[in-house]
Amino acid sequence: MSQSYNRGLIEDFSRWREFEAGMWAWIFHKFTGWVLIGYLFTHIAVLSTAIPAAGAEQAVLAAEADIYTQTIVTLEELLLVRVLEVGLLAVAVFHMLNGTRLLLVDLGIGLESQDKSFYASLILTGAITVASVPTFIAGAF
Amino acid sequence: MSTQIPKQTEKAEETEAETEAETPSKGDERRAEKRRRADEKRRQRQAEEAEKAAADEHTIELRVFRYDPDVEGKQEPRFDTFHVPFEKGMTVLDALMYARDTYDSSLTFRHSCRQAICGSDAMFVNGGQKLACKTQISELDEPVRIEPLPHAEVTKDLVVDMEHFYDQMEAVEPYFQTNDVPDGELEEQRQSRENREKVKMSTRCIWCGACMSSCNIAAGDNEYLGPAAINKAYRFAMDEREGEDVKQKRLEIIEQEHGVWRCQTQFSCTEVCPKDIPLTEHIQELKREAVKNNLKFW
Numbered sequence: 001m002s003q004s005y006n007r008g009l010i011e012d013f014s015r016w017r018e019f020e021a022g023m024w025a026w027i028f029h030k031f032t033g034w035v036l037i038g039y040l041f042t043h044i045a046v047l048s049t050a051i052p053a054a055g056a057e058q059a060v061l062a063a064e065a066d067i068y069t070q071t072i073v074t075l076e077e078l079l080l081v082r083v084l085e086v087g088l089l090a091v092a093v094f095h096m097l098n099g100t101r102l103l104l105v106d107l108g109i110g111l112e113s114q115d116k117s118f119y120a121s122l123i124l125t126g127a128i129t130v131a132s133v134p135t136f137i138a139g140a141f
Numbered sequence: 142m143s144t145q146i147p148k149q150t151e152k153a154e155e156t157e158a159e160t161e162a163e164t165p166s167k168g169d170e171r172r173a174e175k176r177r178r179a180d181e182k183r184r185q186r187q188a189e190e191a192e193k194a195a196a197d198e199h200t201i202e203l204r205v206f207r208y209d210p211d212v213e214g215k216q217e218p219r220f221d222t223f224h225v226p227f228e229k230g231m232t233v234l235d236a237l238m239y240a241r242d243t244y245d246s247s248l249t250f251r252h253s254c255r256q257a258i259c260g261s262d263a264m265f266v267n268g269g270q271k272l273a274c275k276t277q278i279s280e281l282d283e284p285v286r287i288e289p290l291p292h293a294e295v296t297k298d299l300v301v302d303m304e305h306f307y308d309q310m311e312a313v314e315p316y317f318q319t320n321d322v323p324d325g326e327l328e329e330q331r332q333s334r335e336n337r338e339k340v341k342m343s344t345r346c347i348w349c350g351a352c353m354s355s356c357n358i359a360a361g362d363n364e365y366l367g368p369a370a371i372n373k374a375y376r377f378a379m380d381e382r383e384g385e386d387v388k389q390k391r392l393e394i395i396e397q398e399h400g401v402w403r404c405q406t407q408f409s410c411t412e413v414c415p416k417d418i419p420l421t422e423h424i425q426e427l428k429r430e431a432v433k434n435n436l437k438f439w
Binding site: 020021023025026102105106107108111112115 | 357405406407408409411412419421422425426428429
């Protein structure tokens, strides 16, 4: 056989131009999954401050001056954290809804409308995120 | 419009002149003259056609991927532009054939039946795997960008090496096998109508390789059987005439590490399949079959 040519980057880039719904769903699912894993670590780090806080004296706890309460309060004071919380909710909601969609796909239910269910989960994610904004952002500004 | 590289032609003419000098026979001279005149004629015709095509309002601009390992100066891949006059009902393959016959006879692509059954001309058209003979030019945005199938090695221009794809297809033993043959010598192995309906879509595969090329997983994992091969396995695993033991063997092939479980339901294969085979559905069903086969309740 004659020499052949491996297009490498050319073909990899051109692949990115036309994605269908199923592909976007897969990419978003991967992305949100990794974001949630990352969040899990920070979540554990923050909650772990409750361990030293549990050993604190009653007076300290009553005055809300223990390390756990302090950490939570400091974090919630940051505008960035408030905004990121909205993002976290969006990511979690999409992951849940698309997870349900994948469950249906695995069960072989409604494979012909898999693109519609992806758009539905996107819209629902958007709606829930927008609805959550007042709760998360209240008093931040 | 010819994509012949000037350097090459010059060189060819030089060697021609050299051989002439070595053997100055009359016949050679005559032949050289004939060739020269034919060249001139062809060049003139190409120039005329190109002019006509450019002047014509209904022309299609094709951008075609070119690569030829055997010709120095064409080893660096590039895109060539062809202007093809549009005709009603023109397919991508028609346009390519026009470009090849009129402008550059070295433009290489596979095609045979031109009616979407031989599966030779799957290409990457405007960013999607399409069967060139089944894709209407009128449905595409201009310029029409035509590339060889992604994730396969390019042999020349739009021709890719399909060997790996065929290997994967053969790995699932894509032929009817059975251990329970009917007793009578002339007795038929009948399939029920329901069973035929079940495998109907999966029998339509034309081995064009579009699904394999579109699959992200197959691109990253060379051992993955790929949608077409799994669809083939589905076609026979679901055929009731094959019997339990053969089905068992088939399930063992498809539930290997690089079998059905690699599929991540991106639906790319289902989207690109020119024969509208619900590939993902078939893969998912085989996954469930594999689970049912391995689950034991006691």
